Amino acid sequence: MKYAEWRRKAAEPGRVPEFEGIDEAGAAAQIDRLLTAQEVGGHGVTLAPAEAQSLLGRYGIPVRPAFAAPDPDSAVRAAARLGYPVALKATAPHLRHRPDLGGVRLDLAGEEQLRAAYAELTETLGKPAETLPVVQSMVPRGVDTVVRAAIDPGVGAVLSFGLAGAPAELLGDTAHRLVPATDRDVSEQIRSIRTAPLLFGWRGSTPVDSRALEELLLRVSRLVDDHPEITAVALEPVVVAPHGLAVLDATVRLAPPPARTDLGPRRLPAY
CATH class of the missing domain: 3.30.1490.20 (ATP-grasp fold, A domain)
Structure with missing residues (x-):
């Protein structure tokens, strides 16, 4: 059964959807300006809240002021x-x-x-x-979650998701996917954590807006995939309500991209 499931997933990898409201060129110009204007050390620079909100907003990720x-x-x-x-x-x-x-x-x-x-x-x-x-x-009541993306030296950009709070942190209840993530990746990602039932009507509670959550993860994935200068993004908390969600705080780090020694594409070719 596990082999059959693996074959099925391999045959249907999902897709990286296109979204409206993405200003890739504007984000690139903003990143270049910020890296040029600041003395950036080896660990990069953390953006001021207003700059982080502006950059995220270019990818349709609004942060509550x-x-x-x-x-x-x-x-x-x-x-x-x-x-x-x-x-x-x-x-x-x-x-x-x-x-x-x-x-x-x-x-x-x-x-x-x-x-x-x-x-x-x-x-x-x-x-x-x-x-x-x-x-x-104030924002509508919902489930507090955390969305992050960071560069792993071994595998590249990684998208992470989990619930906010000490219990999830103590259990290490976080799911990870490689960037660029597909719609199938993020759908499975939010359902793979042990505390996922809290998102889908546990003990009679109202299910949250999983589609809005999946779209947020895909937009973050697209952001870090488009701009290798972004070394870390943390959205915490993201309150996911029955209808929509709200990002209450955001942190973004930038650094000059490392020199590439390979000559091949960033993505595996599709066959």
């Missing part, structure tokens, strides 16, 4: 710009992935709630300069 709130008045102005309800988050590196510390306040419906949450967060976790609060619009 988050506005810095160094004081309560700044938080209120940001919320007025976004519209209530909003979320208040501590984004300092030592707090970013520690939900157990209470660095996130959700569904703040008005100025009074926002100011109270701000005071509570900074009194509990530290001054604004230590916690780096930001204000972000």
Whole structure:
């Protein structure tokens, strides 16, 4: 049975779909400008949030804006710009992935709630300069996931997917596929993790929008395949709702592409 399944998959490898709204030339120009303008060491450079959002946006990957709130008045102005309800988050590196510390306040419906949450967060976790609060619009409830891509010295660009949070990290519950990924690759990828039932209606919950998730993975794959200067992309968290998804934070790293010693194509030829 396993051999038959392998033969079937080999005969139907899937395809790399084309998407509208991809500005490959604009992304290349932006990457060239960023690498030229900055002194880039051997480990590359991490883009500022605005530059990362702009680059991802050229491939149809919108990132929800988050506005810095160094004081309560700044938080209120940001919320007025976004519209209530909003979320208040501590984004300092030592707090970013520690939900157990209470660095996130959700569904703040008005100025009074926002100011109270701000005071509570900074009194509990530290001054604004230590916690780096930001204000972000609320998104529909869903399943928190993580989408990453990185260069592996042995095999090239690798696309990774898993659920967000400590349980998935402790279990190593992450699925990987080589870039460029096909539609079949990403469909199997999101279904191959052990926690996949949480995406598809576990214990009567509403299934999430798996098609939107697959499209996001394919767009990230296309981005890193088109631009070898992109050495790492991390979208975390990606909240996948019953209809659509939202990327709440993104990190992108660039570095000059290594010199190629081979003379062949980047992809295996199709037979």
